[in-house]
Amino acid sequence: MDYKYIEQLLERYWDCETTIEEEQILRAFFHQEDVPSNLIQYKPLFVYQKEQKSILLGEEFDKKMLGLIEKPVVKAQKLTIYRRFAPLFKAAAMIAIILTVGVVMKKSVDNNGGLIYVYDQYQGNNSDPQVAYDSKLPVDSINNIVKDQEGSQVENN
């Protein structure tokens, strides 16, 4: 290795005249085991520069970062959609419940025969208009009619 070249590079390094490539040569040079004694005092500086580049953030950070960035967006959309339609869902559920309960109640009332209970009294009697002339008419009212007729006949006479 030409140490003159390295010394020259070092001089230019202190004056900030070196290129990035030349600085890499310096780092590589000082990273090797046997550095000449007149230059060894600069070894720690260039070793330090190279070692500092191996400071890294772990994989955990990636997961945390992606979790922070991707989830809130998706979550926010999900929440707004849910929130937007929640009252509708509630209203639909209430209507469904009311309808179900109503239908069930109506059916159970029909089956109980609430109407039939009334209908039973006149069963077979109200289908025929002739019922009006039937002898089964309440006796009292017939008597009244007869009495009325007799009375009017007396008055006429």
Add this chain to the structure above:
Amino acid sequence: MEKINFRNDILPLKNKLYRLALRITLDSAEAEDIVQDTMIRVWHRKDEWEKFDSIEAYCLTVARNLAIDRSQKLESKNIQLNDDATEISDSHDPHELMEHDEQVVIIHQLMNLLPEKQRSVIQLRDIEGKNYKEIAEILDITEEQVKVNLFRGRQKIKQKYLEIQNYGL
């Protein structure tokens, strides 16, 4: 310009952002927090990604500004510096054994004693290997100022380090 994707283009910048934030705040937890904040901010401006010349430079600028803000809030920088130094000597990885080297720790401390601008310039140049133009864009200063800061920073480290070497201070 090709379409920028968070997972492929921005997330991989985490290490560079972390190292710059760490260089400014000197606190690893704080630095990680800053990287997270930076990425969230950049994410919220995703409609403007295509407009940036370099999304990397933009991210580094955001991270630096956040780091400067926060480091102003950190009360004692010396305590933070010592904390950082002990963190390094805790590692047992053979690759990092070099960091146990007292001399390297001295370099670390000297570098972290520099003013923020010089520190950031050295970080971006000597560790991340960026050219003057990129550094100027990130720090929002001229290339000439980048060079001046780099020169002063390197000279100060060299001078202080040689003093310690020669006089055992």
